[in-house]
Amino acid sequence: MTKLHKIAAIPADGVGTEVVEATKQVLSALQERHPTFELEWHDFDWGTAYYEQHGRMMPEEGLDELRTMDAILFGAVGWPTVPDHITLWGLRLAVCQGLDQWANVRPVTFHPGVPSPIVDAHERELDWVVVRENSEGEYSGFGGRNFAGREGAGEVAVQSAVFTEAGCERIMRFAFDLARTRDRRKVSCVTKSNAQQYGMVLWDDVFARVAADYPDVETEKVLVDAMAAKFVLRPEDLSVVVASNLHADILSDLGSAMAGSLGLASSANLNPERRSPSMFEPVHGSAPDIAGQGVANPVGTFLSAALMLDHLGHPDEAGRLREAVDKALAADVRTRDIGGGATTRDVVEAVTAAL
Ligand code: GGG
16 A cells, blocks of 8 residues: 655755755655655745745745655755854754754764775674754854943853753653663763753753663763764764764764764654654755755755654655665766766666665
8 A cells, every 4th residue: 555645845045955856856756666655745945045935944834834744855955155053943943943853863874885984894793873962052053242241342242051850761762762772771971961950960860860761771871072083983982872963963964984984874854743743854055066066965854854854654665766776876876076077867766776
């Protein structure tokens, strides 16, 4: 039986438009060959061009439109004509926070044939997942500018990180539940609780309390600076890494660079209770330096679409898509960010042929 899903496509800016279009083509080929699912696409032209016309990144009723969807496929946000904090808050964060997509899952995956700058070929069985708290912390938007500072200080800006016990607890439980589905049942908790003695200590306290409910899961607490070193020096010791909004953003970029390129990295912004649609997007941004040239790496978006198929209840099809991506990469169909000369179109054709 074919299951129909309503999917919002928000390509947004720069290479986002190219990688989302490429992904729609690959998904269409997949659904033709394996008609267990059908995707009904709803295209939204939100982003920086929309902002330049309307003075906002998405319409006021945009979230209501998205609430009628089963899932969202997102491209990338940001363009040099508008400050990044306006575009990010106006669209990506507006959707993640507005639809309470509080768990951001970012797998770090190594692929055959893709050179890693620091990991030897024989060790590439590595894979771990960064779980990013996606609703609060350093991204709570709390603060302001123009406070009166001490004399001679000039303008003062305050940016507060807000951590709630409930927000910490739900992301920790999510991380522990995820660890239970993996070969290595381990959760690494990241903080900077030696220096940030309120929010990060709450984070550590909640971690210890939640860990007590999961005696079968190994745990460790690591400061974010030490975790950055550990990513590079002992990645085989990682399975699930749970971290705040900012820390996890940085660490997941490091992980994907270790695996060869940010262009390969996928992510899922989940509302685990399924009260609102979840959003799937490559980790990379809009890459204005290569936008419009047809050379963007679509693999991060393909693998985000695989996460979307898992979420929609099609794990076999998601697996087929992942296998086809690995076949294309192993056959050296690689864009220039991973040392090849392939175009976006070449990758679409190779993955489609391998499906
Ligand atoms: N596809 C991900 C994306 O567009 N990211 C843009 C960006 O600047 N993100 C920063 C963040 O979300 O922390």
